[in-house]
Amino acid sequence: MKVVQADIAIVGAGGAGLRAAIAAAEADAALTIALISKVLPMRSHTVAAEGGSAGVVQGHDSLADHFSDTVMGGDWLCDQNVVDYFVAHCTEEMVQLEHWGCPWSRKPDGHIDVRAFGGMKIERTWYAADKTGFHILHTLFQTSIKYPSIQRFDEYFCVDLIVEDGRCQGVIVIEIATGEFVLIAAKAVIIATGGAGRVFLQNTNGGIVTGDGMAMAYHHGVPLRDMEFVQYHPTCMPGTGLLFTEGCRGEGGILTNKNGYRYLQDYGLGPPDPWPRNKAMELGPRDRISQAFWHEERKGHTISTPHGETVNLDLRHLGASKLNERLPQICELAKHFLGIDPAHQPIPVRPGVHYTMGGILVNLETAAPLPGLFAAGECASAGIHGANRLGSNSLSELGVFGKMAGTTAASYATGVVTAPIATLERQAQDVERCALSLIVAEGGRERPAVLRDEMARSMEGGCGIYRLGAEMLAACDTIANLKERYRNLRLDDRSRVWNTEWLGAIELGYQLDVAEAIVHSAINRRESRGAHQRLDGFETRDDASFLQHTLARYRPDGPPQIDYSPVIITRSPPGKRAYGAEAERIEKAAKEASHAA
Amino acid sequence: MPPDPAAGAATREIVIEVLRYRSETDLKPLLQAFRVPFTDDMSVLQGLQYIKDHLDGSLSFRWSCRMAICGSCGMMIGAQPKLACMTFLRDYYPGPLTVEPLAHFPIERDLVVTVGGFVKKIESIYPYLIPKTQRSLDEGEYLQTPLQLARYETFSDCINCMLCYAACPQFGENPDFIGPGAMALLQRYNGDSRDGAQAMRMDLVHTDNGAWSCTAVGNCSEVCPKQVDPANAVNQNKTKSALDFFLRFLGRPLYWEHTASDGDKP
Numbered sequence: 001m002k003v004v005q006a007d008i009a010i011v012g013a014g015g016a017g018l019r020a021a022i023a024a025a026e027a028d029a030a031l032t033i034a035l036i037s038k039v040l041p042m043r044s045h046t047v048a049a050e051g052g053s054a055g056v057v058q059g060h061d062s063l064a065d066h067f068s069d070t071v072m073g074g075d076w077l078c079d080q081n082v083v084d085y086f087v088a089h090c091t092e093e094m095v096q097l098e099h100w101g102c103p104w105s106r107k108p109d110g111h112i113d114v115r116a117f118g119g120m121k122i123e124r125t126w127y128a129a130d131k132t133g134f135h136i137l138h139t140l141f142q143t144s145i146k147y148p149s150i151q152r153f154d155e156y157f158c159v160d161l162i163v164e165d166g167r168c169q170g171v172i173v174i175e176i177a178t179g180e181f182v183l184i185a186a187k188a189v190i191i192a193t194g195g196a197g198r199v200f201l202q203n204t205n206g207g208i209v210t211g212d213g214m215a216m217a218y219h220h221g222v223p224l225r226d227m228e229f230v231q232y233h234p235t236c237m238p239g240t241g242l243l244f245t246e247g248c249r250g251e252g253g254i255l256t257n258k259n260g261y262r263y264l265q266d267y268g269l270g271p272p273d274p275w276p277r278n279k280a281m282e283l284g285p286r287d288r289i290s291q292a293f294w295h296e297e298r299k300g301h302t303i304s305t306p307h308g309e310t311v312n313l314d315l316r317h318l319g320a321s322k323l324n325e326r327l328p329q330i331c332e333l334a335k336h337f338l339g340i341d342p343a344h345q346p347i348p349v350r351p352g353v354h355y356t357m358g359g360i361l362v363n364l365e366t367a368a369p370l371p372g373l374f375a376a377g378e379c380a381s382a383g384i385h386g387a388n389r390l391g392s393n394s395l396s397e398l399g400v401f402g403k404m405a406g407t408t409a410a411s412y413a414t415g416v417v418t419a420p421i422a423t424l425e426r427q428a429q430d431v432e433r434c435a436l437s438l439i440v441a442e443g444g445r446e447r448p449a450v451l452r453d454e455m456a457r458s459m460e461g462g463c464g465i466y467r468l469g470a471e472m473l474a475a476c477d478t479i480a481n482l483k484e485r486y487r488n489l490r491l492d493d494r495s496r497v498w499n500t501e502w503l504g505a506i507e508l509g510y511q512l513d514v515a516e517a518i519v520h521s522a523i524n525r526r527e528s529r530g531a532h533q534r535l536d537g538f539e540t541r542d543d544a545s546f547l548q549h550t551l552a553r554y555r556p557d558g559p560p561q562i563d564y565s566p567v568i569i570t571r572s573p574p575g576k577r578a579y580g581a582e583a584e585r586i587e588k589a590a591k592e593a594s595h596a597a
Numbered sequence: 598m599p600p601d602p603a604a605g606a607a608t609r610e611i612v613i614e615v616l617r618y619r620s621e622t623d624l625k626p627l628l629q630a631f632r633v634p635f636t637d638d639m640s641v642l643q644g645l646q647y648i649k650d651h652l653d654g655s656l657s658f659r660w661s662c663r664m665a666i667c668g669s670c671g672m673m674i675g676a677q678p679k680l681a682c683m684t685f686l687r688d689y690y691p692g693p694l695t696v697e698p699l700a701h702f703p704i705e706r707d708l709v710v711t712v713g714g715f716v717k718k719i720e721s722i723y724p725y726l727i728p729k730t731q732r733s734l735d736e737g738e739y740l741q742t743p744l745q746l747a748r749y750e751t752f753s754d755c756i757n758c759m760l761c762y763a764a765c766p767q768f769g770e771n772p773d774f775i776g777p778g779a780m781a782l783l784q785r786y787n788g789d790s791r792d793g794a795q796a797m798r799m800d801l802v803h804t805d806n807g808a809w810s811c812t813a814v815g816n817c818s819e820v821c822p823k824q825v826d827p828a829n830a831v832n833q834n835k836t837k838s839a840l841d842f843f844l845r846f847l848g849r850p851l852y853w854e855h856t857a858s859d860g861d862k863p
Binding site: 039040042043044045047048092095096098099100101103104105106107108109110111112131134135138142143145146154177206207208239240242243306329332333336337447448449453491492493495496497498499500501 | 791
């Protein structure tokens, strides 16, 4: 087997992986960094983020406000020490990207501009038109080319981690163009593989978002934390699930039902006027807006289309010129995929799975409980998103915690040595045999695509916007059954060169484990909080029992073991999550009370 | 995942002929025909996914975002370079529709071409900001007016899908030609008011495989799915290259400064 030795191996070259690679290269130019990605870096799913990236810049804004919006948005399931660190470092990361060339949209005076976003009290979302993730990703990729110590492994597929002497010491990868296995021995490994949205049916995610890194860490005993919290983005294209950015509403777009009525006022987000208004109506948090859609659908107030029920995202009042300047990609998507000009017609939208709030358990320094293993970005649960992520916090997270991962891993790598290569190689050969068994196995009957579709349908049924015990139980059973059937796969393709059916089958294995962690975490959380809403006797938040993180631990012969760990609360005790007029009343009362005191 | 045509409204059937090539077993590439049921909103990508999921799992192609921003799924569709995710089967009914790998690139397998050469071209043009003046993070962002941004913004929209290379006759003749996409990226940085490394990049423009290799056919801009207009980037570089050549004799600076009409300076 081919062997490569590096100081740091980074799996995933999206926003977090590239930022980590640059940070590690800058921390110590003598370190060798292997940057591994199953696609060319610019194909990574960061590319599809549209609306923007949070960082406090305005005089009347403050870190305290960004902190409290994030913690309230997460329904108090955030680790507040981590949120404090995060908000304090977002802006410098955005400035860093600017210094690296990111084409941020500007104000006439040449300073960067910010837009409003859901759940954010003050405008603090930096944006590059409506292609913010695309520009961040290309800026980071192009900047990474400056650093000779970053050795890229483009289109290498990661099959497993090497764990030896209780430490993570490398990864085993497949060179996709040849099907050959390569052992990349490393003193530290950073996972930056993104989320797992493709375990659901209608989602905004690219085909590559299959939870690979989460599953690999999970197999080696690292808990997956808060996996039940899956974000449904409220404005997606019916059928394909393609995303229409929250920036549409940040720019003033409204949501109406089949009667032309701004229904969000009926769900604790009103009144509708004056508009636009931060933290109200269409600028509420994503979980609440998706939940409102669910109720409208059951009331029969939605619009039927061949791909399901929809509401209207109405941008007509913004006018063609503003739409072309601020939301050019949205106009292009509407035109090409729906035949609609948003300047003249509303866009039909419905919720779709967008983001996994949970992920690989890491601390503030991005270190997982397994020594030598670090994780950053959507694959990680650093603790900033809680039960519901606010839009524009995830791109900032890539910068803040990508940099942290690179820096921490660099310092860790200088203090350890790897085990003898022969030892690591023996482990790698076992992994190779196991991965190859998928293409050499005879007598199987199951098509991977069939299992994949059944998994996605079952997750949508069991872990939707609202959840029922019986439906979650059914999903648990289906996933367990699919894992059985997975042992009986039959691939059409037995070759090694660019065998994407084989890689898809390995991804399906990852997805089934992640799906199982999600649904078991969900069924055990007997309360409603953020994106996890139940309708079977657990309709309210239960801080006494569940102000806790869920930890799902892998068991090879059955469903995960579910444990809980405390949430770190430093200065914001759990309170009422209020938006619209209610939030304004609470804030006013608090102000009066503080004046009186 | 592609919609299930069986569940959709009006389903029709189209024949898709896909170029197959498996280097381990096939002596040469051959077209293979598949009958694919489709609804009016189905893209060519969804047609290929239907084939892979239901008819032949061994068909290989690149794809990811499905929304024309990741740049993975460029291929020849009806002999034209296009993104499969943004091209619709209804426009080719009743077929047969031919789908082949991007022209001018070596085939690795089925619809998958070798991309390493293209990536090397991108890496060669100093594709990062080399600031005119250093600035610390504490000093905040460089100022740049919307007008200054507009001078390079179009070129920064390139998604690296390589359709322009498949459309470029010059690249077909000379694989070393730096080509439209990399030239657009070069101009993206050279046109950026914050950048100070135009001279370095112009040296690349002057070489045999630089801007002067372009024969101004303009196909690149026609096929670009993001209106990046690489032909314009090449053209701007030819103008500058010629100006540099002229100024050389006058002993003036060898590169274009961001001085012209900078009344929009912040």
